[in-house]
Each structure stands twice: as C-alpha cells, then as structure tokens.
Amino acid sequence: MAAQDTKVQTRAKGQATADRVRAAAMKRFAQAGYAAVSMREIASDVGVRPGALYNHFQTKQDILNDLMLGHMAQLLDAWETADFPDHMDALERFVRFHVRYHLERADEVFISYMELRNLEPDNFETIETERRKYEAILTEILEKGAQDGRYTPEHPKVTTRAIIAMLTGIPAWFRESGPLSKSDIEDHYVNLVQNAVLRAPGQSPRETG
C-alpha cells in the first residue's frame, strides 16, 4: 500500500475531479433524469469545460453505469458489514438496514431504480445481476422463516418484491421536516413487514376471494 503512495499521489487530482463529476451527475440525474441532463450541465457544476469530462469518463453512459455499479457494490457491502444487536431477528435486521440505507442515500437509490431503462443492454445485465443478489438475501430470510413455521410460506419471491417495493418507495415522500423521524419510520415499517409475513401461533392462513 505505502509503496504505491507516489503513484496514488500522482493521480490524486484526477481522482478528485472524477469524484466531483460523480457527485454532480448523481444530483442532476436524481433530480431531472439521465436523459434530461447534459454533459455541459455536469461540467458547469464541476467547474470545468465539457471536454474535460472525457478525461475521466469515456461517455455519458459510462458515468451512469459507474454510479449504478458503485451503488450496488456499496449496498451489498454495507449489508455484509452491518452489525445489529444479537437478539434481533434476520427480517427485522433487513428491514432496518434497508430503510436506513435508503433514507441516507436517497439520490443513489432513486437513480438506481429510475434509470435502469437508460442503461445499455450490457450494463443493464450487470446491474440486474447485482440487484438479484440483494433480493436473494431477503428471499432467503423469508424461506428460512417459512421452514421454521414462523412466516407464511407462500410465494417468497413475490413477497420479497412486495417488501422491497414498499421500503424503496419511502424516500419519494419522506421529508425530514415531517411529523415522523427516520427512527419512527423504521419502527413502523418493521411492524408492517413482520405482520405481513408472520404466522401468528394458532392463527391459520386466512382465506380470501
């Protein structure tokens, strides 16, 4: 690591600019959408001429792809390294992790599911693979809970998508100035999700239709 310090130092300025490009693109993409944002706007935010962006990213598409790849990698890594009280069950861990992460990284999350269709096919496939890994975490939790008889066993993959859609929608309406704190939201969603899938003792699955 120390042996490469000089080399790292050499490219420090370029790295810094690239990071500012990422930050500017993130905000712009989140607010206006990929297709509505111009390279000129990003360059202006960074304080640089449009052409200079191409010293750091080959195309506009590469910026979007970089942001989405980075988001998925960080999301999966954050889950791996997250720590929770020992007594907390897996489902509650997942819900709390997901809500927290999505409330703290609203822009990244928003882009990552709004701009999927603006990814070129190859990039799209890569991102979809990462997304499926994340969904698999929750599906596995639900399946394990179903085996134990604690959760309802029906359609764990569908339930996964239902839960994730429910949670991912939070940043769209949550406002710091609202009546509920982030912690309140977290608690409420834990409750909703647990109730949705819990098979209460002595309570058989309801018949509907």
Place this chain on the structure above:
Amino acid sequence: MAAQDTKVQTRAKGQATADRVRAAAMKRFAQAGYAAVSMREIASDVGVRPGALYNHFQTKQDILNDLMLGHMAQLLDAWETADFPDHMDALERFVRFHVRYHLERADEVFISYMELRNLEPDNFETIETERRKYEAILTEILEKGAQDGRYTPEHPKVTTRAIIAMLTGIPAWFRESGPLSKSDIEDHYVNLVQNAVLRAPGQSPRETG
C-alpha cells in the same frame, strides 16, 4: 348529445389522430422515458409528419400532461364505478381494484409515477392533487378500520404510501408467462396487506427495537 353529432363528426378525424398520438406517446414514454422520446418518433409511429402533431397538441409537454391527467381521471372514475361482492370489506376491495387496474394499464401507471418530475410546475400540482385524492381513499379505509378496532391505528398516511408503493411496483416485474396468474398475485397481495394492518383479536401491537 344528438344535437352535437354533426359537430362531433366534423372533428372525428382529428380526434382519431389525436388518440393515435396519445397511444404512440404512451408506449414510447413508458419504454424510454419522456425526455428520451422525440416528437419525430411519435410522428413516425402515427404515420404523420412531425409538424402535424401540433394540430392536436400545442407542445410535447402537453402530450405528457394529457396522458397523466387522463390516467388519473380514469383511475378515480374506475374506483367510483367498480363493483364488488357485497360481503367484501373495503380494504380487500381497494387492494383487488388497485392490483387489477395496475396490471391492466401497466404503461399508464408506469408513466404516471416515473414522469412526474418531467411535468412543469403547474401541471405537476394538478396531478399531485389527483394523486392525493386517490391516496385519501385508502387512508380513509384504514382510519375507519382503526376506529372499529380492526386495524392497527398507527400512522395511516404512512401505511397508505407503504401499501400503494407495494402494489404499484407489481407491473415492474410481473410477467404473464410467470408461474403466478394475475389472480394469484391479487390474492397474495390481499393477504399481505390484510396481515400488515390487521389487529388480530387478543393480539396486542408488537413491540420492536
């Protein structure tokens, strides 16, 4: 009505073209996003020259606004006129209605929540007003159920958004060719939603954290 038949007839051809513009724009916007669709593409789909579009819509923005206004109006009207078995409770009605409607009008729904940010401020406000009306239907159902002691009383507005986000996400992954039919999906979501908010007799609200 009959007295205006001649006048209606006069504009019948224009109406037909306008409808085809709507249909083409709907598909294109849903697939690629408003900003990524050109008036030339829409005109080409309709089988007309770009300039002809302006005989029916003043601007590209007006097309988007027309689609979203139409969707919200039809959604609210469909709820008003929907009929269900007498014995079915309000929450189940809402969930079944919402799932069905969204599975049948995937493009309209997708546009209406993906393209909100591409609406100019005035148009956005109008659509938001309609959207709030729709959310209010579910909130009222939850509040009434809470008064009766059937549903958990916490944060009905937040729960409304959680449920709607969960349901609205379905068209994003549902495929006719998948293992579950539309009817299966409907049943499963009814179950999830009912469990999420039901206060089972003798079951006090769970403590979390």
Place this chain on the structure above:
DNA sequence: CTTGTAAATGAATGATCGTTCATTTATTTA
C-alpha cells in the same frame, strides 16, 4: 531545470431536438 504526462481548454464536428409556417390536400358545410 528538463522531461513526460495528466488535466483542462477552446473551438469545432455533425446530429438531433422542439417548434414554426406558408402551402397543399382532404373533408364538411352551405
């Protein structure tokens, strides 16, 4: 201090955008 390279500039490229408009074509009214 010189050399090599990274980073940024400034100007230009061709393409495409939404929109306008005088004109032509189609259809309906009188």
Place this chain on the structure above:
DNA sequence: TAAATAAATGAACGATCATTCATTTACAAG
C-alpha cells in the same frame, strides 16, 4: 358545386446535444 375550415405536408429555424481534438497549462519525476 363553391366556400370554409380542418388536417397534413415539406422545409426550414435556432438551439442544444454528445463527442472529438489539437493545443495549452499544471504538476510530478528524474
């Protein structure tokens, strides 16, 4: 059939787009 009006055409407008590139500037290495 003649007049009126709706609808569509074809060509053009200026603006903006992503991207390229020869050149200049900044900076670290030897």
